[in-house]
Amino acid sequence: MRILYVEDNEINQALVERVMRLKQHTVLFREDGEGALALLAEDPAVDLILLDIELAGAIGGLEVIQTLRARGDQRPVVAVTAYAMSGDRERFLEAGCAQYLPKPLNIADLLATLDAAEAGLLAAPPAEPGAAASPTPEPSPTSPPAQLAPPDGSPPIPDRPPGGNGRAPVHEEKPS
Ligand code: MN
Numbered sequence: 001m002r003i004l005y006v007e008d009n010e011i012n013q014a015l016v017e018r019v020m021r022l023k024q025h026t027v028l029f030r031e032d033g034e035g036a037l038a039l040l041a042e043d044p045a046v047d048l049i050l051l052d053i054e055l056a057g058a059i060g061g062l063e064v065i066q067t068l069r070a071r072g073d074q075r076p077v078v079a080v081t082a083y084a085m086s087g088d089r090e091r092f093l094e095a096g097c098a099q100y101l102p103k104p105l106n107i108a109d110l111l112a113t114l115d116a117a118e119a120g121l122l123a124a125p126p127a128e129p130g131a132a133a134s135p136t137p138e139p140s141p142t143s144p145p146a147q148l149a150p151p152d153g154s155p156p157i158p159d160r161p162p163g164g165n166g167r168a169p170v171h172e173e174k175p176s
Contacts, residue, residue, distance in 0.1 A: 001047040001118055002026045006036040006064065007080070008056035012105060016050065019110055032057025033064040040073060048117045050101075053081040053092070062095050069096045076122035078113055080105065098122035 005016050008031045020027040028046070030036040034057050040046060049068075053061035065077050079092040082103040089100045099122060101109055116122050 001114070002028070002043075002045050003048045003050060003114075004028045004030065004036060004039060004043075004046045005050040005052075005080075006030050006033065006055065006061065007050070007052040008032065008054075009052070012052070012080070012103070015105060015107075016110070019107060019114075023111070023114060025114065031055070033059040033061065033067075036064055037067055040068065040075070041071075046075065048114075048122070049075060049077045050080050051077050051097070053079055062092070065092075065095050065097060074123075076117055078117075078122070 003020060003025050005013065005027055007013050007016070007029065013029055017027055017029075028039065028043075030039055032055050036049070036051075040049070051061045051064060055061055055064075059067075061079060061081065065079075068075070068077070076098040077096065078099045078101055079097040080101045080103065081088075081092075092100050099113055099116075101113060113122075
């Protein structure tokens with residue numbers, strides 16, 4: 001696939017470039033929304049857009065996707081962002097993103113997203129990031145055992161809080 005990654009963070013660029021090279025995808029980078037919109041206007045061969053929301057230029061990722069859709073460009077867009085507050089995921093999906101990948105980027109989720117895009121599945125109703133492909137994370141050695149198996153036989157504590165932000169549970173625990 002030919003992929004545009006709109007991202008102003010060099011570390012994320014480098015990470016994604018390595019994954020793309022491994023999977024033999026071509027990846028183009030733009031650091032701001034203006035550059036991304038200009039490229040997409042000229043390059044119909046881009047198959048998939050990975051879009052950071054907080055960008056270097058004057059316009060943010062949400063405006064990028066709104067502008068794309070307003071000019072009739074329906075190519076799949078995956079929001080890739082550290083925005084994790086309640087409601088943000090819904091906001092991105094409402095704006096027309098096919099999927100939302102939280103940062104720090106989970107490689108398994110990214111690979112699953114690439115596979116879905118390659119199979120033409122990203123136009124379908126959005127799924128939880130990596131819901132189909134991500135295995136349940138291994139229990140972290142730093143997790144208190146009570147979190148994994150309540151000793152009193154009460155129901156297990158859910159992986160994510162009700163009304164959670166969609167982040168994978170593995171990101172919600174900081175090693176102490
Ligand atoms: Mn950014």
